[in-house]
Amino acid sequence: MTAPPTDAQPQKESMGIDPYERNWMRFSIVLLVVFLTAVTVAGFAMGFQVPGEEGRVDPATITEAGPFANPGVRQIAPSEFEVYVVSRTFNFDPAEIVVPQGATVTIYVTSQDVQHGFKITDTNVNMQVVPGQVSKLTYTFDRVGEFPYLCTEYCGIGHAAMFGTVKVVPPSEFEEAGA
Amino acid sequence: MDEPVTETPGADADGGEHFKPTGTLFVLAIFVATIILLWGSVYVILLSRGVTS
Amino acid sequence: MTISIERSTRELTDSEKRFVGWHMLVAIIALLVGSIFGPLQALQFSNVDLYQYLEPVIRSYYQGLTLHGVLNALVWTTFFIVGFTTLVVIKGLGRALTHPKVNWAGFWVMVVGLVMTAVPILLNQATVLYTFYPPLQASWAFYLGLTLVVVGSWISGVGFFLTFIAWRKDNPGVRSPFIAFAGVLNMAMWQIATLGVAVEILSMLLPWSLGLIEATDPQLARTYFWFTGHPLVYFWLLPAYISWYGMLPKQAGGKLFSDSLARLAFWLFLIVSIPVGFHHQFVDPGVPTGWKWIHATLTYSVFFPSMLTAFTVIASLEYAGRKRGGVGLLGWIRALPWKDPSVSAQLLAGILFMFGGIGGLTNASYNLNLIIHNTAWVPGHFHLTVATAVTLSFMGITYWLIPYITGKKLISPRLAQIQVWTWFVGMIIFSNAMHVLGLLGAPRRTPLGDAPYVPEEWNGHLLRTSIGGTILLVSVLIYGWIMYKTARGPKADPDDVPMIPVAESLRDPQLTPVWLDRFKPWLIAAGALIVLAYGPQLWDQITGIQLTSPGWTPW
Numbered sequence: 001m002t003a004p005p006t007d008a009q010p011q012k013e014s015m016g017i018d019p020y021e022r023n024w025m026r027f028s029i030v031l032l033v034v035f036l037t038a039v040t041v042a043g044f045a046m047g048f049q050v051p052g053e054e055g056r057v058d059p060a061t062i063t064e065a066g067p068f069a070n071p072g073v074r075q076i077a078p079s080e081f082e083v084y085v086v087s088r089t090f091n092f093d094p095a096e097i098v099v100p101q102g103a104t105v106t107i108y109v110t111s112q113d114v115q116h117g118f119k120i121t122d123t124n125v126n127m128q129v130v131p132g133q134v135s136k137l138t139y140t141f142d143r144v145g146e147f148p149y150l151c152t153e154y155c156g157i158g159h160a161a162m163f164g165t166v167k168v169v170p171p172s173e174f175e176e177a178g179a
Numbered sequence: 180m181d182e183p184v185t186e187t188p189g190a191d192a193d194g195g196e197h198f199k200p201t202g203t204l205f206v207l208a209i210f211v212a213t214i215i216l217l218w219g220s221v222y223v224i225l226l227s228r229g230v231t232s
Numbered sequence: 233m234t235i236s237i238e239r240s241t242r243e244l245t246d247s248e249k250r251f252v253g254w255h256m257l258v259a260i261i262a263l264l265v266g267s268i269f270g271p272l273q274a275l276q277f278s279n280v281d282l283y284q285y286l287e288p289v290i291r292s293y294y295q296g297l298t299l300h301g302v303l304n305a306l307v308w309t310t311f312f313i314v315g316f317t318t319l320v321v322i323k324g325l326g327r328a329l330t331h332p333k334v335n336w337a338g339f340w341v342m343v344v345g346l347v348m349t350a351v352p353i354l355l356n357q358a359t360v361l362y363t364f365y366p367p368l369q370a371s372w373a374f375y376l377g378l379t380l381v382v383v384g385s386w387i388s389g390v391g392f393f394l395t396f397i398a399w400r401k402d403n404p405g406v407r408s409p410f411i412a413f414a415g416v417l418n419m420a421m422w423q424i425a426t427l428g429v430a431v432e433i434l435s436m437l438l439p440w441s442l443g444l445i446e447a448t449d450p451q452l453a454r455t456y457f458w459f460t461g462h463p464l465v466y467f468w469l470l471p472a473y474i475s476w477y478g479m480l481p482k483q484a485g486g487k488l489f490s491d492s493l494a495r496l497a498f499w500l501f502l503i504v505s506i507p508v509g510f511h512h513q514f515v516d517p518g519v520p521t522g523w524k525w526i527h528a529t530l531t532y533s534v535f536f537p538s539m540l541t542a543f544t545v546i547a548s549l550e551y552a553g554r555k556r557g558g559v560g561l562l563g564w565i566r567a568l569p570w571k572d573p574s575v576s577a578q579l580l581a582g583i584l585f586m587f588g589g590i591g592g593l594t595n596a597s598y599n600l601n602l603i604i605h606n607t608a609w610v611p612g613h614f615h616l617t618v619a620t621a622v623t624l625s626f627m628g629i630t631y632w633l634i635p636y637i638t639g640k641k642l643i644s645p646r647l648a649q650i651q652v653w654t655w656f657v658g659m660i661i662f663s664n665a666m667h668v669l670g671l672l673g674a675p676r677r678t679p680l681g682d683a684p685y686v687p688e689e690w691n692g693h694l695l696r697t698s699i700g701g702t703i704l705l706v707s708v709l710i711y712g713w714i715m716y717k718t719a720r721g722p723k724a725d726p727d728d729v730p731m732i733p734v735a736e737s738l739r740d741p742q743l744t745p746v747w748l749d750r751f752k753p754w755l756i757a758a759g760a761l762i763v764l765a766y767g768p769q770l771w772d773q774i775t776g777i778q779l780t781s782p783g784w785t786p787w
Contacts, residue, residue, distance in 0.1 A: 198550075198551055198554070198738070200489070200547035200550050201561060202553075202562060203546045206562075207542060207543060213587075214590050217594070218593060218597070221594050221600050225599060225600055225602065225603055228603070
């Protein structure tokens with residue numbers, strides 16, 4: 001049983017913050033602001049952006065009409081491409097994306113069934129694929145090589161086998177292939 | 180026993196030692212160095228992997 | 233004249249101890265069963281298939297993973313937390329629960345929910361992992377079961393709120409005892425947080441799985457889920473913080489460095505744990521980048537109370553270490569009672585949590601998330617946080633709590649010490665390997681032993697994952713053994729039974745400003761922040777709802 005504070009002897013309430021801890025609090029805030037600034041500059045000024053809202057589709061009809069009805073790579077300008085990828089259990093269509101070195105590729109991905117992931121190894125392309133929604137990112141492939149794109153969201157029993165490959169070839173090779 | 184309430188850092192309620200958490204600062208300095216190192220290296224990886232827009 | 237809060241000397245009654253004990257029993261069994269799948273998964277990475285021994289019940293890696301996630305991340309945690317909160321409320325306030333029947337009802341509803349969830353999982357009708365993202369569709373019983381577990385925790389929460397309110401009435405002007413205040417705050421935060429998943433299940437998934445609605449909107453479901461999903465981790469973490477702030481200093485022979493900052497940290501968690509969910513959705517297609525950035529900023533602000541915690545807890549430990557004779561810049565660390573497995577567990581949990589926190593800050597950093605989203609880095613991260621900071625701390629707590637409620641001695645502090653250190657070592661190996669695998673691009677939730685795209689470069693790390701997972705298996709088996717033998721041991725001499733450690737603060741809590749001991753303003757602030765951070769997007773997503781996804785069961 002405790003007695004409430006009496007009026008005769010008022011208690012002085014205070015935070016009682018140790019000066020070291022006060023400085024730590026200030027420093028923490030500064031650190032977080034610095035990091036957040038670095039992230040914001042990279043994101044909104046330098047172009048390291050995350051996917052945003054891109055559009056809605058009906059998963060039941062995507063392969064019948066619209067851009068996803070013909071999945072694959074299309075060239076739209078000398079070094080510009082777009083590719084529409086359909087994800088389904090358990091493959092990506094197309095399973096292969098061939099582009100020349102230096103190509104700027106806009107990638108649109110959606111799903112015919114459940115959620116999937118679309119992540120191109122060694123790049124910053126990483127998207128959640130949600131049926132009914134279109135995921136989009138644009139990326140420039142500066143290096144020659146093979147870059148697998150893996151399904152990164154559990155989608156069922158065959159999830160571990162679900163992947164495709166981006167093949168970035170020297171420009172001459174791309175021309176020859178007549179792609 | 181009347182004791183004026185002061186802002187003395189870490190003073191015991193019964194008027195004990197004044198405790199300066201210097202060891203804490205040392206540990207936290209290591210923590211901060213680690214944060215900057217690890218977070219920074221992931222930031223660098225982001226920048227090295229190319230722009231997405 | 234300084235007012236001192238009368239230290240609560242009331243112990244739990246036998247029936248209260250039994251009540252807490254039932255929660256712990258369910259929690260620990262869940263942990264033991266759920267943890268079997270961890271090593272199975274880790275060994276699968278090295279192409280060692282132990283799943284064959286669990287057939288015909290366990291039919292896939294994914295079914296095992298669902299059990300692992302649900303039992304470890306949802307059942308072990310929730311039951312432990314409700315039991316632990318019961319103890320800190322009773323002990324902290326020095327009084328019985330005002331309506332024990334309410335809390336008992338909460339427990340039973342949780343148990344019924346648990347069974348209702350477990351059955352479809354075991355029947356392979358809910359192999360949807362603990363996030364159950366639609367359009368994967370589980371049996372309706374899975375969704376209803378989870379709802380009941382949450383509702384049960386709400387009921388228990390009400391029991392705690394009523395008890396706290398009664399204490400308030402009887403103690404006007406007195407600062408609420410820290411451990412009880414923090415326990416009640418955590419349940420209040422949980423009450424608000426679970427609204428998201430409750431709406432997701434009740435308005436979308438349950439009718440859908442019952443066939444009342446033909447299709448659902450998976451993006452909206454994700455938004456509802458992660459409304460709850462992030463504060464969920466603080467629901468887990470805060471009880472560990474209650475121990476670190478309010479009990480560990482006592483165990484270490486010291487005091488809480490700052491009562492006012494301890495409370496401030498908890499209030500900050502109440503207001504900023506929830507309006508941050510989009511940081512789990514940074515690469516979602518249906519959420520605008522602006523809102524993602526706003527949630528990133530809010531997530532950074534919820535990192536702040538953890539930075540505060542780091543200082544206050546470490547300073548409390550330094551105080552204890554110096555009191556025990558430690559000298560110099562670091563001698564106080566060695567002087568801490570490492571021989572007490574309850575203490576060492578929590579110290580080691582704190583050490584690994586530093587890395588978990590750094591990883592979390594990385595995940596929250598907007599575009600940095602592009603590197604690690606849905607990669608093995610993510611389970612690497614959360615095994616440092618929920619599986620170490622939280623779980624290892626909880627294990628450490630049981631090393632005094634189980635003896636306390638049973639009246640028996642901990643069967644072997646030496647063995648407990650081995651358990652704690654093997655967890656620590658195993659986790660370092662496992663978690664580090666998973667972080668590296670993530671940076672190399674390995675996806676999460678995937679039996680990588682089966683994946684055709686695994687390059688040579690990953691093999692060493694996959695092996696390390698298997699080794700770490702095996703060491704963790706040994707640790708958890710030792711833990712189970714200790715718990716079993718302790719609970720079944722002989723009644724101990726009352727002098728040998730540990731007390732509930734309740735830390736005093738360096739400064740009289742009565743001096744802590746009253747605005748740090750009033751729920752109403754903070755609850756209002758929490759609500760306002762949620763409305764601001766979620767309102768517009770929820771409005772957009774709900775009014776723009778498109779029910780285009782039927783259910784799938786591709787397992």
